[in-house]
Amino acid sequence: METRxxxxxxxxxxxxxxxxxxxxxxxxxxxxxxxxxxLERRLGAALLKRDSRSVTLTEAGAVLLHEGRAALDAVEAAxxxxxxxxxxxxxxASVVLATKAGASSELLAKLLHAYATEPGSVDVxxxxxxxxxxxxxxxxxxxxxxxxxxxxxxxxxxxxxxLLTEGQVxxxxxxxxxxxxxxxQLSEVTELxxxxxxxxxxxxxxxxxxxxxxxxxxxxxxxxIALGRTLLxxxxxxxxxxxxxxxAVPIVDAPEVTTVIAWPPHSRSRAVADLVRAALRx
Amino acid sequence: METRxxxxxxxxxxxxxxxxxxxxxxxxxxxxxxxxxxLERRLGAALLKRDSRSVTLTEAGAVLLHEGRAALDAVEAAxxxxxxxxxxxxxxASVVLATKAGASSELLAKLLHAYATEPGSVDVxxxxxxxxxxxxxxxxxxxxxxxxxxxxxxxxxxxxxxLLTEGQVxxxxxxxxxxxxxxxQLSEVTELxxxxxxxxxxxxxxxxxxxxxxxxxxxxxxxxIALGRTLLxxxxxxxxxxxxxxxAVPIVDAPEVTTVIAWPPHSRSRAVADLVRAALRx
DNA sequence: ATGGGCGATACCCTCAAGGTATCGTCGCGC
DNA sequence: GCGCGACGATACCTTGAGGGTATCGCCCAT
Numbered sequence: 001m002e003t004r005x006x007x008x009x010x011x012x013x014x015x016x017x018x019x020x021x022x023x024x025x026x027x028x029x030x031x032x033x034x035x036x037x038x039l040e041r042r043l044g045a046a047l048l049k050r051d052s053r054s055v056t057l058t059e060a061g062a063v064l065l066h067e068g069r070a071a072l073d074a075v076e077a078a079x080x081x082x083x084x085x086x087x088x089x090x091x092x093a094s095v096v097l098a099t100k101a102g103a104s105s106e107l108l109a110k111l112l113h114a115y116a117t118e119p120g121s122v123d124v125x126x127x128x129x130x131x132x133x134x135x136x137x138x139x140x141x142x143x144x145x146x147x148x149x150x151x152x153x154x155x156x157x158x159x160x161x162x163l164l165t166e167g168q169v170x171x172x173x174x175x176x177x178x179x180x181x182x183x184x185q186l187s188e189v190t191e192l193x194x195x196x197x198x199x200x201x202x203x204x205x206x207x208x209x210x211x212x213x214x215x216x217x218x219x220x221x222x223x224x225i226a227l228g229r230t231l232l233x234x235x236x237x238x239x240x241x242x243x244x245x246x247x248a249v250p251i252v253d254a255p256e257v258t259t260v261i262a263w264p265p266h267s268r269s270r271a272v273a274d275l276v277r278a279a280l281r282x
Numbered sequence: 283m284e285t286r287x288x289x290x291x292x293x294x295x296x297x298x299x300x301x302x303x304x305x306x307x308x309x310x311x312x313x314x315x316x317x318x319x320x321l322e323r324r325l326g327a328a329l330l331k332r333d334s335r336s337v338t339l340t341e342a343g344a345v346l347l348h349e350g351r352a353a354l355d356a357v358e359a360a361x362x363x364x365x366x367x368x369x370x371x372x373x374x375a376s377v378v379l380a381t382k383a384g385a386s387s388e389l390l391a392k393l394l395h396a397y398a399t400e401p402g403s404v405d406v407x408x409x410x411x412x413x414x415x416x417x418x419x420x421x422x423x424x425x426x427x428x429x430x431x432x433x434x435x436x437x438x439x440x441x442x443x444x445l446l447t448e449g450q451v452x453x454x455x456x457x458x459x460x461x462x463x464x465x466x467q468l469s470e471v472t473e474l475x476x477x478x479x480x481x482x483x484x485x486x487x488x489x490x491x492x493x494x495x496x497x498x499x500x501x502x503x504x505x506x507i508a509l510g511r512t513l514l515x516x517x518x519x520x521x522x523x524x525x526x527x528x529x530a531v532p533i534v535d536a537p538e539v540t541t542v543i544a545w546p547p548h549s550r551s552r553a554v555a556d557l558v559r560a561a562l563r564x
Numbered sequence: 565a566t567g568g569g570c571g572a573t574a575c576c577c578t579c580a581a582g583g584t585a586t587c588g589t590c591g592c593g594c
Numbered sequence: 595g596c597g598c599g600a601c602g603a604t605a606c607c608t609t610g611a612g613g614g615t616a617t618c619g620c621c622c623a624t
Binding site for chain 1: 327370
């Protein structure tokens with residue numbers, strides 16, 4: 001199977017529409033139709049059900065969509081890592097560390113400092129990512145290490161070491177009635193009519209429906225809380241970034257959040273190993 | 283990058299010889315040379331150093347060899363799993379479980395029984411593998427689950443659950459002086475001049491050099507031990523397969539062996555999940 | 565009934581991938 | 595020191611896979 005075929009199939013499987021998929025791929029629709037049916041013939045499996053008015057995935061098609069995405073990621077990763085390995089020879093080596101913007105900043109600062117003072121350390125490029133984006137960077141080889149948060153991020157297929165486990169707190173506007181409490185239940189904050197949870201853009205850039213305000217950045221979000229428009233449930237360490245307008249109250253029954261350092265399997269990079277070791281020593 | 287290019291590069295990188303690689307790929311040498319230099323141009327990186335008498339990998343080339351193998355495995359896995367998903371619809375579904383021939387047979391029997399009695403269980407095809415082979419089957423999608431043994435098998439990039447941790451014993455011919463001992467040190471058995479460790483064929487089918495006898499199967503191996511030609515260091519549970527000719531003596535300082543059940547990341551198979559759950563209940 | 569949306573088919577064209585012949589270079593043996 | 599042989603690169607040709615345009619067939623909505 002060629003990666004071109006996989007890319008074609010993934011495009012159709014995602015769009016569920018040959019015309020749009022072809023447009024996205026920058027080719028005409030007929031060659032795309034042919035490529036897909038050829039792929040189906042070679043695999044000996046129906047991947048799509050063409051229902052004259054709509055296209056749907058078959059069981060096998062759903063499998064190929066998942067596995068194919070992973071395979072395309074792996075190919076892309078091979079390409080990126082090779083390019084970066086070549087760069088490292090003709091000049092300064094560097095590692096790319098992906099981290100969620102605004103999360104674990106204290107831990108990150110300590111890590112960077114600890115690593116930088118090690119002998120043989122290289123430059124660390126920090127990539128500040130939106131939610132879920134870091135995982136993608138790791139899997140496609142655009143990043144070498146990442147700071148992830150279990151159970152929010154999907155760790156399957158990545159090698160990880162746990163760094164820190166902590167509870168979660170609710171971030172509330174100063175003066176809100178709940179700020180007088182010493183602790184809260186999760187159920188008390190998720191369904192507050194006066195403070196609906198904010199909505200984040202999905203991977204396609206659109207917002208889910210709901211009552212909460214649309215958020216783009218952490219600073220904007222904190223401002224929205226201060227204005228009494230929403231609230232937030234975050235790991236304990238985020239307290240350090242609060243100002244006087246905001247109050248944190250522990251939520252006793254929220255799932256624990258584990259901050260992990262993650263890297264792609266089979267990583268042969270000395271720098272990645274050093275970074276992980278530095279992180280474990282913190 | 284197309285998988286064809288990757289296959290070409292991996293072939294050359296493994297053979298370190300354009301002619302042989304071309305032969306292996308079933309094409310002529312000139313198009314291969316061209317394909318590789320084209321790949322190098324597109325990546326903007328030298329992958330091979332052509333030293334007029336020999337071909338060697340550059341730093342970037344070594345990275346691409348590793349990552350490229352993983353990517354090719356992922357593509358192959360996508361193909362296999364799709365085919366099997368299609369088969370599962372048109373007839374009986376099944377899972378392929380890979381296990382090392384002759385290892386953990388008791389645990390395996392219990393697992394298969396426990397799973398078979400579960401509601402909704404499907405047929406389990408057991409693939410008996412040579413050393414290291416199971417991992418490959420998993421990564422290339424020809425198997426869905428595997429029983430692996432840490433630290434012998436490489437678990438990076440696989441999801442695992444631990445099933446059993448045990449010490450190791452030396453398997454000696456009955457009557458050997460060491461069989462009178464209640465326990466042994468690892469150093470006492472690895473360098474015995476009268477009982478050299480056996481040699482297993484590598485992935486290429488050839489045997490490494492050394493004094494020990496060449497082994498092909500476990501039964502053959504046990505016979506070789508009984509004949510006083512070699513000895514073996516294996517996990518404790520292998521004792522159950524011994525007959526009167528053989529004696530097991532614990533080795534106190536051998537690394538502990540953990541038997542794990544492993545499956546590829548992102549597995550969406552119900553049967554795999556059920557198998558893992560059954561294994562954990564043992 | 566009919567027009568429009570959508571995937572499949574028919575047919576053509578182009579270029580990239582593969583083949584053959586040959587060159588350039590470098591060890592090595594006589 | 596010379597020529598031979600091994601090996602990768604280059605030159606040039608051929609073919610077919612992949613892409614484009616035009617059009618069909620089918621179904622649903624109006």
